Every structure is written in C-alpha cells, then in structure tokens.
Amino acid sequence: MAAAKSFYSVVQLLPHTLRGLHRLGGVRLASTVKLQESNDSIEHIEQVPLHQAQQSRLERLRYTLKHEENGPVLMDTFNRKHTYLRISLTEKCNLRCTYCMPEEGIELTPTDNLLTTEEILKLAQLFVKEGVTKIRLTGGEPLVRRDIAEIIGNDPNIPGLESIGITTNGTTLKRKLPLLKKGGLDSLNVSLDTLNPVRFELITRRRGWQRVMDGIMDAIDIGIPTVKINCVVMNGMNEDEICDFVELTRDIPVDVRFIEYMPFDGNKWNENKMVSYQKLKTIQSQFPVLHRLEDDPNHTSKGYRVEGHAGKFGFITSMSDHFCGTCNRVRITADGNLKVCLFGNSEVSLRDEIRSQKSDEELLEVIGAAVKRKKKQHAGWAQQQHLFTAPLHDQTSQTFTAQTRNYSTSCDARDNQLTHVDGTGKASMVDVSSKEVTTRQAVAVGKVHLNDVVFHAVKKNLVKKGDVLSVAKIAGIMGAKQCSRLIPLCHDIALSKIALDLILNENDNTVEIKASVATNDRTGVEMEALTGVSIAALTVYDMCKALGKDNWISDIKLLRKTGGASVFQLPEQQNLYMVTNNK
Known part of the structure; x- marks a missing residue:
C-alpha cells in the first residue's frame, strides 16, 4: 500500500514535469498519465492526450496572465x-x-x-465571482416571467452577492410579493409616473393604478428593506405632480426618485419634453425645509428629505448632470447581450x-474586453448632442419669426384706410348695398x-x-353661424356652406383645423371662416385642459378668399405647416 501511494505521488508530478520538459526542450509529447484512485488503491492507469489533461490548467494560466496584464x-x-x-x-x-413603447407593442x-x-x-455566478455585489432583475416586466421565483430564490445563494433587487411596474406585484420575499428579495423599485388613476390609464394605455399602489404598500408592510418609486418626469405629461409625489413621502417610508426623460430609439425624445434637475428644485417653494442627504459613491440619485417626512426623494439626473464618472453598472439583455452602457x-x-461551450475563462475574456471598451460617458452620445457643455437651464433657444403683412391682389387707395372707421374715426359698419351679389368663399x-x-x-x-x-366640429360650425353676433361690425349674411375638418397630426401631436365657408352675398365670409376655426380650437382646448395645462393654440390664419372685388x-x-390638403 505504501508503495502504491508513493507511485501515486510520483504520477501526480508527471504533468508538471512533462510541461517543464516541453517548455525547455520543445519536446512534443503525445500522451501523459491519468490516474484514478479509489479506496487508497490504484484501479488502473490509462493514457490520454496531453491537451486534454492540461487544457483546464492552460486556460487558468492564460486567464491569470491576462488578468495580471489588463487588471480585473x-x-x-x-x-x-x-x-x-442588471x-x-x-x-x-x-x-x-x-x-416607452408603441401602442402595438414590439416584435x-x-x-x-x-x-x-x-x-x-x-x-x-460568473459576474459575482468577479466582484459584482448587487444584481437587479428588470425587463420588460420581469414578473411576467414564469420562473421568476426560481431565479430570485437561487441568486441569494451565490457566495459574495450582497443584494438582489427587482424593477417592476407593480401591476402583478401584490400576489407575487410573498414568494419574492421568501426568495430573498431585499430591494424593490416600482415604476409609477402618476398618482392620478385616470392619467395612469392614459400614460400606460392600461388600467391597474390601484393594484400598483396596493403592491407598494404591501411591500412596505411585509418588510422589504428598500422600496423605491421611479417616476419619469416629462413636460406636458406629469410635471405638475412632482410635489404630490414628495407629499407621498410624508407618512410612507418610500424613496421617490424623479428620473429625467432620456432618449431611446422610437420614443421621439426632444429637449422640450425633459424636466431637468434644476427645474425640479421648484419643490422648495412648497417644501422649504429640505435636507440634502449624503449619497453613496456609486448612487445615481441626488437624495433629499423634507423635514419630518418618513420617506425621501431624489433626482436621477442622467441628462442634465450625468453620473458617468462613477458608473459601476453593466447590464445583460433578455437575449443575452452584454451592454456596458x-x-x-x-x-x-x-x-x-x-451555447458554443466556451469555458468560464473564455467567457471572462469576452466580458473583460467589452468592459475595457466602455466610453467615458454615455457611450459618446453626450458629445454628439452637446448636452453637457452647459446646464440645460442656461441653454436658451431663441427663435425669431419674420412678421409679414399679406395684401390682396387689388391695390388702390382704399387699402391704406381702415374700412370700419368713418371720417371722424369712430367705428362704423361698412355699407355693402351697392356691391354686387357674387359667390364668395373663404378658407x-x-x-x-x-x-x-x-x-x-x-x-x-x-x-x-x-x-x-366631433364636439369641436359642431362648435366650429355654430361659431361660424354666430359670427355677426360675436364680432360687432360683421354683417349678418346667409351662409350656403360651412365645412369644418379636424385632423390629428401624429408628427407633432396637433389637431389641425380647417374651416371652409361660402355664401352668395355682397360681402365676404373670411370672418366666418376664422371664427369657425377659433371656436373649434377653443372647444378642443376646453375639453382637454383637465388632462394637460400646456396645450396651446397657434397659427389661426386666413388661407384664402375668393369672390368680390379682391x-x-x-x-x-407660409402654408407648409399644414400637412393636410388645404386646397
């Protein structure tokens, strides 16, 4: 038995000896010895190819050398x-x-x-082995995945992992919370952009606001250590609710984080929609006593707490004041692509x-190379857009509009005089009794x-x-018919045609209005057409003002008039702004 053990010890040294001979003398050896030992005895000795016996060791050596050369x-x-x-x-x-997403979804x-x-x-496991201490599961919506409990339950068992979190829209959170908590979930981020149930349905195109709120409250009640609300703030959508979210922190120990609207493919990002960190400071007008919290080195949020409030709030300033210099995160997409930014x-x-059976060492080589290619900030996007050259609130865009007057094709002395003023300068209705009755039209x-x-x-x-x-169309027609009662010096004439067209233009989120009016009379109907457009526009504004205070009316103008002397x-x-057919 002693001899067998001694022989076994010698055999164990063979790979090292053979490798040394190979390096020193360039000797190519076809095989080495593989020993299998059981119950302190040698069962058999077999010859195997050298590259199989040494492959894992060579890989480890290659990885070690690269690790030392390139760093972690x-x-x-x-x-x-x-x-x-992530x-x-x-x-x-x-x-x-x-x-975030087209109404029809994505492929x-x-x-x-x-x-x-x-x-x-x-x-x-591979990333944690290399130093990752926090994993967050995202989507899409991660809770729609059937194996979510299995993934959550296994992650906390990875040695070295300190935190496992999830980001969810919260619509199915309430019924899955107990399982997630049991699996070790310690950090929960809920995406919620409004505290108004009606606006929630408009933003998400789905119902479920109450379910989201119930899920948040249950998470706090069952003791999830960290519960955050992520609110994307956009001009014209929900910027009027900022203080309402801060008020939410009065009695609820939740961390509300206002996220600056960021550009992604397909979301039609523009700077006018973005509410920057500087503008969000208007919170102080309603909550004057704010305490600035100390941020952790790699945190993306600038934290505050209102004095006396149970919760806190902060700003994730991805656009106006980026945090790329301390970025410590990478992400893996659902189809397995590594994104370092x-x-x-x-x-x-x-x-x-x-799936090509690469070893862990080879995987780490690929990961390390990708991380080494990470750019200094925002993958070079910021330099292209010049967003960080100055704070957004200092970047003033000035637009100068040329003002022109449009004249009719008939030019005589009357064009230089106001037609509705008499010789003494007082208002006077024009006498049209001597004019010829013709077909007159205006758009x-x-x-x-x-x-x-x-x-x-x-x-x-x-x-x-x-x-x-539909309501605005009827209102516009009624407005055109009532023109003489609204505009004091207009004639009360019989209208033979009133056509109102309202078209939604998805290119710039506008309602385009066109009024076409006709009569057989002694005076024109341009005022009737303009009144019809104005009343229709005001009706649209009135019906929508509860959903958005930033709606506005523009470009009401006469497109053309025919009939009569001019x-x-x-x-x-000046007509190019209308994408519809105005002919």
Missing part, C-alpha cells in the same frame, strides 16, 4: 470597477407606456433566443458564447398643440367630456 475583468480603462449587474429577464411588458425575440434559467444563473449600441452576445386654418398623453386620449376617445373632434391667397411658404 470588471475594471474599465477609466478605473471604474463594476459591482452592479439582468433583463424578458422583453415582454403588460403595459404600453406612451414614452419579440423568439423564446429559444432568450436566456434560459440555467444560463441566467450561470452568468450571475445604457446608451450604447455596442453589444456582445454572452448567450452565443455559452381658414389653425392648430391646437397637445402633449403626448392628451393626444393619445383624443385619438382613442378617452376624454371624459366626450368625442373631442382675391387673397396665403403665400405657399
């Missing part, structure tokens, strides 16, 4: 160590938020191309690497600008007051 796998070239991993579990979502990746439960857990288009497929146009939420509500006929376009046609370049 999750350290980028700006010395940012990435300890926070894993998207699915592309599916049960909401259709207007700023989903085939299920076979998504990460499996085993692949998710493998990647989680939320803004970045560059991705590398870890799914393909896993006027105008616009009502709506925010995204209101535009969607009008389009889907969700406004509580009723069908906005003819008018708006110059073509």
